[in-house]
Amino acid sequence: RETIRIYRDVPPIIIANIGTTMKGAVDEINRIKGILKELSIPNYYIHGDAALSGMILPFLQQAPAFDFSTGVDSIAISGHKMIGSPIPCGVVLSKRAHVERIARLVEYVGSRDTTISGSRNGVTPLFMWYAFKTKGHDGFRELVQSCIQLADFAVQALNEIGILAWRHPYSTTVVMPRLNLTVVKKWQLAIYKDISHMIIMPNVNRQHIESLLKDIQDSDGEEE
Incomplete structure (x- = not known):
């Protein structure tokens, strides 16, 4: 709160822990949004780091919400943890407006690329698709x-x-x-x-x- 207040002229990028590494604690998105509203911060970006708990919380009753309806701008979930991919991988979900900001037309493949690196693994999405289809x-x-x-x-x-x-x-x-x-x-x-x-x-x-x-x-x- 104090850091945001001091640098209120700079839009903050906030990483919300949706399951901390050592204890599994979950940051409350609504509380974060409340602080931003209280300090009258109009522009901000909230990323939900849900590497492990992103595939746990949705299946538990009364678990803290962390989806786009809460106000997060992007969410990251690992594919090699609860989903079960044998190769380390993950999925980043983001609001369309943010994705379009980094999209670039790649002429030689005739389509737009929306990745930061310009490339991605081709087999890990298949592993995750298989897990979702079978389970x-x-x-x-x-x-x-x-x-x-x-x-x-x-x-x-x-x-x-x-x-x-x-x-x-x-x-x-x-x-x-x-x-x-x-x-x-x-x-x-x-x-x-x-x-x-x-x-x-x-x-x-x-x-x-x-x-x-x-x-x-x-x-x-x-x-x-």
Whole structure:
């Protein structure tokens, strides 16, 4: 708020986190819009970084909205996370007016190019198309619900062995205190300062969680 107020003559570009990396927290678009209105900022650009949670929130009841109806100008969602592409990729959705600003006619192919780089991968859209066609809306909803249930199991099980774990209501990211380095390396857990996390994805099952719990208990008392 204060930064925007100080530089109010410069239209702000705001990156809203739709699921932060370590904790899965979601920025409130309506609150951001409220601050802009309060400061009488007429021109701005809001981008929603929904790399992971963009394929989680739409399938949960009462989840925070982040679509174009909320006032965002563009949204980015990863294709290799919840969608399941075997190759890293993503989709950027933007309002037509913004897309047209960068569109350029490419004479030798006889069409307009709307990418920033001038090129794009040809096979990753096929992977995502296949995922949407085979799973469909109901399939992804079941997938997300399954991940949420497993995340709840992980939180409960970790707390039962004395690990203070938790998760945001609309996230499959399980947050816990920083674990023993041996466990972190074996399970490739992300760490930042005093916390660790694990993200429950479709490839994770109950047996994985139980094996992790055993390793945590076995490492109790080990030196870093």
